[in-house]
Amino acid sequence: MAELEAELRQASATARSVDRSVQVTVGSKGDLVSVDFLDGKYKTMAASQLSAAVIQAASQARADMARHMVEKMDPVARTIAGGAAQEGRELDWEKLLGPLKQEMAADDHAPTPMSRLRDEIDDEEEGNGRG
Numbered sequence: 001m002a003e004l005e006a007e008l009r010q011a012s013a014t015a016r017s018v019d020r021s022v023q024v025t026v027g028s029k030g031d032l033v034s035v036d037f038l039d040g041k042y043k044t045m046a047a048s049q050l051s052a053a054v055i056q057a058a059s060q061a062r063a064d065m066a067r068h069m070v071e072k073m074d075p076v077a078r079t080i081a082g083g084a085a086q087e088g089r090e091l092d093w094e095k096l097l098g099p100l101k102q103e104m105a106a107d108d109h110a111p112t113p114m115s116r117l118r119d120e121i122d123d124e125e126e127g128n129g130r131g
Contacts, residue, residue, distance in 0.1 A: 004072065004073075004076060007072070008028050008069060008072060008073075009028055010028070011027075011028040011065065011068060011069070011072075012025050012026060012027055012028065012033055012065070013025070013026055013061045013062070013064040013065040013068060014026075014061060015057050015058075015060035015061035015064055016038070016057055016060075017053035017054070017056045017057040017060075018053075018056060019041070019053055020038060020039075020041075021037065021038055021039070021041035021042060021045065021050070021053050022035065022036070022037060022038065022042075022050070022053040022054050022056075022057045023035075023036040023038055023057060024036075024054065024057035024058045024060075024061050025061060026058065026061040026062050026065055027065075028065065028069070030062040030065055030066075032058060035054060035057075035058075037050075
């Protein structure tokens with residue numbers, strides 16, 4: 001258990017935006033570790049386009065991290081659910097997953113904070129005559 005917890009604490013996931021202008025790495029709890037602007041594309045992008053690319057890449061990296069966590073934790077969770085866990089050896093899901101726990105539990109079709117922010121940016125652009 002301790003080895004798995006240590007491994008998951010050190011895990012990270014990296015994703016690129018669809019337009020390949022931004023690469024984002026998140027840590028095991030979905031926190032931003034790095035944001036890289038690729039090939040100087042950011043120089044020609046509107047601020048709203050750049051922020052949408054960052055949000056999209058971060059959302060993808062968080063989704064990838066959540067999937068990784070589920071894959072790693074599934075055998076442990078099955079063991080615990082099967083009654084093989086020892087007293088006092090329960091997993092602290094909040095400690096391990098942090099904010100990713102909410103994303104994993106959310107319905108895939110429900111809007112996320114990231115998708116709502118992206119929608120707000122798009123609405124603002126349309127209101128300013130851009131878009």
